[in-house]
Amino acid sequence: MFLSLESVSVQYPRSTARRAAVEAVSLGLKAGQIGVLIGPSGCGKTSLLRAVAGLERCHAGRIVMDGRALGDAAAGVHLAPEARRIGMVFQDYALFPHLSVADNVAFGVAHLPRAERQARVQTMLDLVGLAHAARRAPHELSGGQQQRIALARALAPQPQLLLLDEPFSSLDADLRETLAQELRAILKASGTTALFVTHDQFEAFALGDVIGVMHQGRLEQWDDAYTLYHRPATRFVAGFIGHGVFTPAQIVACAHGPCVHTPLGELNDLDECPLPAAFPDGHCDVLLRADDIVHDDASPVKACIERKAFRGSEFLYTLRLASGERVMAHVPSHHDHQVGEWIGIRAEVDHVVTFARATGAD
Structure with missing residues (x-):
């Protein structure tokens, strides 16, 4: 497996909750696969994503990517977020309003020589279908276009893994499934391994090669969409997926x-x-x-x-x-x-x- 989580638990130090935010979660992603975590609010899916990103420490278990331990509670290993070669796309896009679309995409590759940087930006804008908007400001674009610019910026440094935390939550419901299908096509075209968090089943089905249903900090099932729907492993999954x-x-x-x-x-x-x-x-x-x-x-x-x-x-x-x-x-x-x-x-x-x-x- 390219990404492997082994009995990962996350416990917030000042939490008054009786249980861990994430408890003994194990899952794996092959290189180029898209995984989706889905579940009700408070189920632990975002906490798990933050642990993979390095924004939270593992209370127990270990996270391994491409043979390298990113976090290992028993060994005291915790790689800093900037050392993990992981990109993130957030709910609010976090685009810089004073920079053009091209300069936003270039932000994460500022260390490259100018010609290489420009080529990389052009490649990313072509990938997301927004090369024509390179000189425009982010506020001049639609919400869906801004989301694609955020994706291009995250992909520009060529991360080994891309994490996406409910990136469509602020968009109209009618747009979400279409954008999820577009996002899947972009990630597949770039060969990017990704882990996506959502509460929307249609997004999960449109995006994921493999989908994990979380409940009360635990991973109830990690499977393809067809199996989740037709062969739910637990009563919770059966009730949560579909009608x-x-x-x-x-x-x-x-x-x-x-x-x-x-x-x-x-x-x-x-x-x-x-x-x-x-x-x-x-x-x-x-x-x-x-x-x-x-x-x-x-x-x-x-x-x-x-x-x-x-x-x-x-x-x-x-x-x-x-x-x-x-x-x-x-x-x-x-x-x-x-x-x-x-x-x-x-x-x-x-x-x-x-x-x-x-x-x-x-």
């Missing part, structure tokens, strides 16, 4: 093998699902995502629409079964049913995911 609910179910031995009895009928496709013995009497909770539920007027299973949210091409319905359980469903927007109406639904679950029956609040 879905947990429904009481029972895994039983059927004639054709194990199956899951649910309020919506029997589910099969249990290739990676636990056997009935994994839970007491097979009783468990099954994850039903909104795209697992299909609107079908011919289905004998009926559900009442409790809430509906228009998403353009589809509605997100919150539905209540006659037995009282609730599920969610993505329904094409031309199926415009009213709140309180009963509609037919059926389950089409390609990946059956089960967890131990909840004993309290999720």
